[in-house]
Amino acid sequence: MLALAAWINLPAVNRMFDRSADRVAALPPASPFRSGQRVLVLSPHPDDETLCCAGMIQQAESAGAQVYVVWATAGDGFEFDAVLTQRVLDPGPQQMRRLGNGRVQEARRAAAVLGVPAPRTFMLGYPDGGLFRLFTTHYEEAYTAPHTGASAVYVQDALTPGAPYTGRALEDDLRRVLDQVRPDVVLAPAPQDFHTDHHTLSFIALRLMSARGQEDRLRFWVVHGGLEWPIPKGLHENLPLTLPPLAARLPWERVSLTAEQEQRKLEAVNTYQTQTRILGRFMRAFVRQNELLSPEPLPEQGQAAEAPGNAP
Numbered sequence: 278m279l280a281l282a283a284w285i286n287l288p289a290v291n292r293m294f295d296r297s298a299d300r301v302a303a304l305p306p307a308s309p310f311r312s313g314q315r316v317l318v319l320s321p322h323p324d325d326e327t328l329c330c331a332g333m334i335q336q337a338e339s340a341g342a343q344v345y346v347v348w349a350t351a352g353d354g355f356e357f358d359a360v361l362t363q364r365v366l367d368p369g370p371q372q373m374r375r376l377g378n379g380r381v382q383e384a385r386r387a388a389a390v391l392g393v394p395a396p397r398t399f400m401l402g403y404p405d406g407g408l409f410r411l412f413t414t415h416y417e418e419a420y421t422a423p424h425t426g427a428s429a430v431y432v433q434d435a436l437t438p439g440a441p442y443t444g445r446a447l448e449d450d451l452r453r454v455l456d457q458v459r460p461d462v463v464l465a466p467a468p469q470d471f472h473t474d475h476h477t478l479s480f481i482a483l484r485l486m487s488a489r490g491q492e493d494r495l496r497f498w499v500v501h502g503g504l505e506w507p508i509p510k511g512l513h514e515n516l517p518l519t520l521p522p523l524a525a526r527l528p529w530e531r532v533s534l535t536a537e538q539e540q541r542k543l544e545a546v547n548t549y550q551t552q553t554r555i556l557g558r559f560m561r562a563f564v565r566q567n568e569l570l571s572p573e574p575l576p577e578q579g580q581a582a583e584a585p586g587n588a589p
């Protein structure tokens with residue numbers, strides 16, 4: 278920890294941050310949300326919708342758009358979390374399922390703080406940490422989640438209670454949500470997001486929206502952006518959110534938050550009490566002057582092949 282603190286305080290790191298902050302200031306602003314638009318936030322876990330998009334959600338709502346949130350998992354795979362919140366050293370399936378149901382409650386509270394009422398939220402409840410397996414080896418045959426022992430959706434108020442943990446069931450649920458919401462804009466994780474659940478959900482979103490001929494309605498965000506991002510950790514409301522190193526070449530657009538929107542975002546982050554005890558400094562680092570959104574899942578033509586060392 279000390280070494281990390283020393284590294285973060287190095288002048289070179291500060292210079293890196295300043296350069297990055299200049300790049301963010303020069304980004305074009307994302308096109309504003311419009312009245313009557315239907316906006317769907319695709320969130321792998323409870324808390325991602327807030328970290329990536331709390332400012333955008335508020336701006337969409339106040340522009341007269343309707344925001345919907347769908348969570349693919351209940352976030353029930355985080356063992357250390359259960360150890361702290363339920364004071365047991367070796368959490369069993371029951372404790373992990375209790376954690377899952379607790380996080381579902383937190384997610385709905387966070388959405389309400391951001392102006393999204395419960396009827397406009399969908400909890401799918403597939404296994405935290407298991408989406409890649411569902412999409413590959415367990416597309417047809419149910420997967421058993423190691424932490425909860427579950428092989429079917431068990432969380433309260435799920436969209437399809439008892440749905441098997443298969444890729445097909447997950448896609449069917451997402452299709453149901455898309456049919457119901459008919460979104461004009463979908464805020465989805467970018468394929469570069471480091472977390473396996475995140476990039477898997479990104480591929481699923483690309484596949485489902487392409488099948489509808491609507492891939493141009495997708496906008497992309499990153500939460501796990503690599504290299505200690507976002508730096509610095511902790512609450513720094515007066516700093517910009519810089520570009521995630523793993524996806525620095527996406528054609529990013531800037532969403533500027535008002536001080537009030539930042540406060541509301543912090544309030545939503547703080548509803549995740551099971552998470553903030555352990556990940557508070559990471560989560561609060563997303564409460565910044567801006568959020569980032571890319572209209573494309575891949576770097577612009579000509580940028581992808583360029584080696585980092587050859588950049589001007």
Ligand SMILES: [Zn+2]
Pocket residue numbers: 321322325472475500
């Ligand atoms: Zn996540």
